Amino acid sequence: MTEQEIIETINAALVEEFELDAADMKPELSIYQDLGLDSLDTVDMVIVLEGAFKFKIREEAEIKQIRTLGDIHKFVQRKLNAEA
Amino acid sequence: MYDAVVVGAGISGLTNALVLASFGKRVAVVERAPQAGALLRGFDRWGVHFDTGFHYAGGMAAGEGVQRFFSFLGIADQLNIIPMRQNCFDRIMTTDYRINLELPVGAESFVAALVAEFPAEREAVTRFVADLLQVADNLPYLNMYTQAIDASVFAVVEDVSLADYLFQLTSNQRLRQVLSLHCVLHGVPAARVPFRFHASVIGPYIRSASIIEGGGQALIAAMEKRLHDCGVDLLCSQQVIRFHLSAADRIDGVELADGQMLECKVVVCAAHPGCVIDCLPTLMLRPVYRKRLQGLHETSSACLLFARCRRDVELLSGSNLYVLDVDSPHKQRFPFDNNMCYLTAANGRNNNGFMAIVPAYYDNFTPWNDSLTGLRPAAYYAEKQNVTQLLLQRLEKAVPQLDNQIDRCELATPLTLRDYMYSSDGALYGAQRQVDDYPLQATTRVEGLYLSGQALVAPGVMGAMVSAFNSCGVILGRDRLIGELKKCN
Ligand SMILES: Cc1cc2nc3c(=O)[nH]c(=O)nc-3n(C[C@H](O)[C@H](O)[C@H](O)COP(=O)(O)OP(=O)(O)OC[C@H]3O[C@@H](n4cnc5c(N)ncnc54)[C@H](O)[C@@H]3O)c2cc1C
Numbered sequence: 001m002t003e004q005e006i007i008e009t010i011n012a013a014l015v016e017e018f019e020l021d022a023a024d025m026k027p028e029l030s031i032y033q034d035l036g037l038d039s040l041d042t043v044d045m046v047i048v049l050e051g052a053f054k055f056k057i058r059e060e061a062e063i064k065q066i067r068t069l070g071d072i073h074k075f076v077q078r079k080l081n082a083e084a
Numbered sequence: 085m086y087d088a089v090v091v092g093a094g095i096s097g098l099t100n101a102l103v104l105a106s107f108g109k110r111v112a113v114v115e116r117a118p119q120a121g122a123l124l125r126g127f128d129r130w131g132v133h134f135d136t137g138f139h140y141a142g143g144m145a146a147g148e149g150v151q152r153f154f155s156f157l158g159i160a161d162q163l164n165i166i167p168m169r170q171n172c173f174d175r176i177m178t179t180d181y182r183i184n185l186e187l188p189v190g191a192e193s194f195v196a197a198l199v200a201e202f203p204a205e206r207e208a209v210t211r212f213v214a215d216l217l218q219v220a221d222n223l224p225y226l227n228m229y230t231q232a233i234d235a236s237v238f239a240v241v242e243d244v245s246l247a248d249y250l251f252q253l254t255s256n257q258r259l260r261q262v263l264s265l266h267c268v269l270h271g272v273p274a275a276r277v278p279f280r281f282h283a284s285v286i287g288p289y290i291r292s293a294s295i296i297e298g299g300g301q302a303l304i305a306a307m308e309k310r311l312h313d314c315g316v317d318l319l320c321s322q323q324v325i326r327f328h329l330s331a332a333d334r335i336d337g338v339e340l341a342d343g344q345m346l347e348c349k350v351v352v353c354a355a356h357p358g359c360v361i362d363c364l365p366t367l368m369l370r371p372v373y374r375k376r377l378q379g380l381h382e383t384s385s386a387c388l389l390f391a392r393c394r395r396d397v398e399l400l401s402g403s404n405l406y407v408l409d410v411d412s413p414h415k416q417r418f419p420f421d422n423n424m425c426y427l428t429a430a431n432g433r434n435n436n437g438f439m440a441i442v443p444a445y446y447d448n449f450t451p452w453n454d455s456l457t458g459l460r461p462a463a464y465y466a467e468k469q470n471v472t473q474l475l476l477q478r479l480e481k482a483v484p485q486l487d488n489q490i491d492r493c494e495l496a497t498p499l500t501l502r503d504y505m506y507s508s509d510g511a512l513y514g515a516q517r518q519v520d521d522y523p524l525q526a527t528t529r530v531e532g533l534y535l536s537g538q539a540l541v542a543p544g545v546m547g548a549m550v551s552a553f554n555s556c557g558v559i560l561g562r563d564r565l566i567g568e569l570k571k572c573n
Pocket of ligand 1: 094323544
């Protein structure tokens, strides 16, 4: 998967599962303030990413650091690189 | 106008209601069955009372967590807790008669009994028991110093299955089978049950195993009386069909099947969490969460055999029996599935009857899916007869004490369970977590809506009560609730 494909996969999954607006999927936006997720949604976000990439996420500390959509992109990229 | 409406009057719903009422909340409980605690009441047949959904539990001895719950709820003085046989609360037998293992209460004795049976496995057994107790001794609310359940959902999911754990632990296959028998108490197979979840259900029995005099019926009677004293309204034969939302999408009431509306600020759903999907407008739940609720794993179903015996069966006095099927050719094994059968006395006082649980697949009964209790076709009754005969033969052979002792019996199938317990697929314990599932949390995205019940923490009277305290802790504040709980002895 190219970097662009990864980003598209993440965005598409989040748009569908959280009913977000595709036009809002800008990497600099905060998933909490701008996209309206809250801490309750963190588990659901992890489940969506696990479903989209068929990996298991156990990096609790890293997940808790995530603030922006771009952070999610970077997290997934790092994880896919590490697994490759 | 209620502060809270609780959906479901099982042990969890009733506990939620009493906890909220004790904090001065005005509460109603709505139950779709004709009576509260339908699962725990049992029934009378052929002059014997059969307990159904409650036989024994851990944590009820003096000073233990469930006993403290009873005090907190104001029902402790009405319940007479009786210890099971201390030197053998559970017995494990194999059908080749090689193993007849008496499991005693207490960590050291428990280990010693297993080591006596498996002398080469001291290390494995010791570690297994220590690991079980490490979890069991630190369950939230039972242990008031343990942090809240929601603290780290990640820690809970980072877990191995019981089967994988045992595989690492020992190469002795018989020991692995023996240590997996208790899965019948939560209904998730060893390959799918997270070790920690298994430990939270089974571990407490090692510390203490007790019954309540009068069984589940006595527990429900005490709770009903207390509900009445606390001014909680109990509405039976009423089904909640919709949660009502304000313009700001906050809970402001529930709608019942007969059209009645109950206004309230909070709804605690202590029924199967899947019912939330039917009770809310689709748009209120995000697709990911809706899929989680839809995709919950149901626990195993079972055939239950209720039998009356000609004499008291001493073997079952204060003791449960697990029969592990090891020798028989496939066809003659306990019907359907699983190589085990669990037996428990009809009730705490009488051993002239028993209930047997044999895990079974709902699928074996799907041909009669659309039929209802009492009105099923002849082929269903023929199959039921067939299963009964197979089961009786196997039991009488495997357990010599039962040979020629059973004079009346009746089988409940997965369809019976489905229709009496309103559980989909006849699941024994509703939905439960499996490895890699993230646990559901009490809080939902809908303001004012909380989940509770056995699916949130663990099945069993203990698990369902812990779940109720946990949900109330989220609603009222954990420290406040723990503070009050600490005042009880
Ligand atoms: C055969 C058997 C043996 C068992 N033995 C033991 C044992 O020895 N020890 C032990 O600790 N546990 C035992 N258990 C498990 C224990 O009984 C359960 O885990 C526990 O009772 C579950 O309580 P609950 O309140 O979570 O659920 P439930 O008792 O299922 O309560 C949920 C209630 O919600 C109602 N409801 C559902 N939908 C609606 C709606 N829309 N509106 C209104 N009401 C609704 C249902 O009718 C039900 O009464 C046993 C269970 C079974 C089946």
